[in-house]
Amino acid sequence: MKDRLLCAVVLICCSREAWSQNVDLVTLPKRDTVQLTIYNSEDITLAKETRSITLKKGMNRLQFSWAGTLIDPTSVEFRPLDHADQIEVADTVFLGQKPQHLIWNIQSDFEGQTLVEVSYFTSGLTWQMDYVAVSNRHETDMDFRGHVRVFNNSGEEYENAEIRLIVGKINLVEKIADLARRNGQQPPQLSSPQYGALKRHATLELMSRAEAAASAPAKNAKQVVKEGVSEYFMFSVEGTETIPNGWSKRMPAVYADEVRFDIVYRMRAYQYGPRPVRFFLWNNDDEHMLGESPLPDGTIRLFRDNGRDGLSYLGQQALLYVPIKAEIEVNLGPDDLVVYQQRKAKTTRSNFQFNNNNVIGWDEQQGWIHTMRNYRNKPIKFELRLQWAGDVDITPESETTAFDFRTIESKPNVPSREQIAYEFSSTVHHGTNAKQNRVKLTPAQ
Incomplete structure (x- = not known):
């Protein structure tokens, strides 16, 4: 594997004066592990890799190179995982003649092999989710699958990487301003070096909190971190994957079988148009085999399983971030087997007010x-919402609720191969008779 990140060598010297004349070159072995935490919205990835290196007592030199990659050199950190009390980074040197290299001068009281971690921020790693749901032929439950595709355009190949995704919304601007205030500073300008440093600090802190929430004890439910207008979660992809530079890889991330769902027909002309639309509804919770x-x-x-060893395509839509226990709604569009019609039965006018004739x-x-016809072979749930403008009194003949100040709602069930009627009368107050902009439900006389 072409290992660009640490084409590194350890230069072990006997004395500072002899560094340039008498050095032993020890090539670093390949990475032992690599972990990638990807935050799409800001194109930031935190990479943590571990390697086993051999140190001698005294001063050691470790060279790090990031040529051809999108690594942020100011974010690179070296940390010993073993014998941490005996190993110390004395200083970090950026080489003027080699702009894509740095050297760590490492003072070690330990001699032998030790495990170290190198971490840094990089760009060019992104991800995207897609979901597939296959219902049974009776449309009562489904098998639900989610896959994540990771795209690697970072300039570096990552072998056997553990993939973690930051899911949700992080308000970095809010966090950067908070960090600046903590240090007694004003929030920096977007183009300033201070902004970049605070952005890295803020991202690292937020990722650490997401990691702590995700690694809560097993007896506790995994937690979503909420801070101000930020709400985010660390989503871990099982197993490890090799993602070469310039490639993408699709990996399984979510799976649930026999997920129960409801079907509802919604008639909202102001939102969906003149025909009722069909929805599949279920929740991201334990009851629906999800909710982790x-x-x-x-x-x-x-x-949908068509019963002939094949599938029938029902539809697709964009699915926005779904919190734990939240409802998932998928709009499948109009259904020719469910027909809705409305007609005006009568119109009268009264209570006239005059001024100078x-x-x-x-x-x-x-x-x-309003009539609803169901030509399907099973009953359906129907949701009817009607929106009015002005000062309106509504007198329904069946159960009706006020959805908001200008919308009424009724939820009838329509039997198989039958039709039902939803009837009501309205009184619209015009001109000086109109006192306020609202819809009022009044009982039938």
Whole structure:
């Protein structure tokens, strides 16, 4: 494997004066492990890699190179994992003649092999989620799968990498301002060096908190970190994967079988248009075989088993970040087997108000009949929302609730191969008769 990151050598010397004349070259072995924590929104990835190196007592020199990669050199850190009390980084030297190299001068009281960690921020690593749900032929439960595709354009090949994703929303601007205030400073300008340093510090701190929440004891539920307008979660992909530079790899991330779901038809002309639309609904919780973590943004595609060893395509949509216990809604569009119609049964006007023989106010009474026909072979749930503008009184003949100050809602069940009618009367107050902008439900006389 082409190992660009640490094409590093340890230069072990007998004395400072002899560094340039008498050195032993020891090539570092390959990485033992590498862990990538990717935050898409800011194109930031925290890489942590471990290696076993051999040190001698005294001063050692370790050279690190990032040629051809997108590593942020100011973020590179060296940390001994073994014998930490005997190994110390004396200083870090950036070579003027080699702008993509640095040298750590390491003072060691330990002699032998030890495990060290090199961490840094890099760019060019991104990810995207996609989901596939396959329902049974009766549309009562589904098998739900989620895959993450990681794209590597960082300039470095990562072999057997552990992949972790920061899912959700992090307000780095808010966090950077907070860090500046802690240090008694004003929030820096976006283009200033101080901003870059604080951004790295803020990202590292937030990732550490997400890691701590994700590694909570098994008896406790995994936690979502919430800070101000930030809400984020560390999503770990099982196993390890090799992702060559310039390639992408798709990996399984979420799986659940026999997920129960509901089907609801929604008629909201102001939101979905003139026809009722079909929704599949389920929750990201234990009851639905999910709920271990929030679900990242992605695209979901739905299919149905057609009973002939094949699948029928139902539809797809973008799925936004789904917190634990939140509802998942997938809009499959209009259904030709469910028909909705509305008609006006009558119109009358009364309660006229005049000024100099001019009509300045009146009430308009209308009778409405909304019919829902179900041509399917099983009953359906229907949600009807009607929105009104102005000062309106509604008198329904069946159960109705006020959804908000201008919207009424009814939720009838429509039997298989039957139709039902939803009837109500409305009184719209016009002109001086209108006192406020709201819809009021009034009981039938």
